[in-house]
Amino acid sequence: MLGWALTFLVIALVAALFGFGGIASASAGIAQILFFVFLVLFVITLVARAVRGRSV
Structure with missing residues (x-):
């Protein structure tokens, strides 16, 4: 999803x-x-990871 955000940012800059x-x-x-x-x-x-804790 971060990739899509960066893609739209580049499109915005070019436009x-x-x-x-x-x-x-x-x-x-x-x-x-x-x-x-x-x-x-x-x-x-x-x-969620902090609440669940570390699993081995």
């Missing part, structure tokens, strides 16, 4: 470079949403 404001804005918004979803899932995973 902004060429002057496509609408595409750049939409791609940046998608990248931001995907990044925050990734961040939330990462924190949930860390908490």
Whole structure:
């Protein structure tokens, strides 16, 4: 998912470079949403692993 966020960020940067404001804005918004979803899932995973403890 982080890869998708980075992909949309690159699309947004390229679109902004060429002057496509609408595409750049939409791609940046998608990248931001995907990044925050990734961040939330990462924190949930860390908490779940800490609660469960280390398994051998």
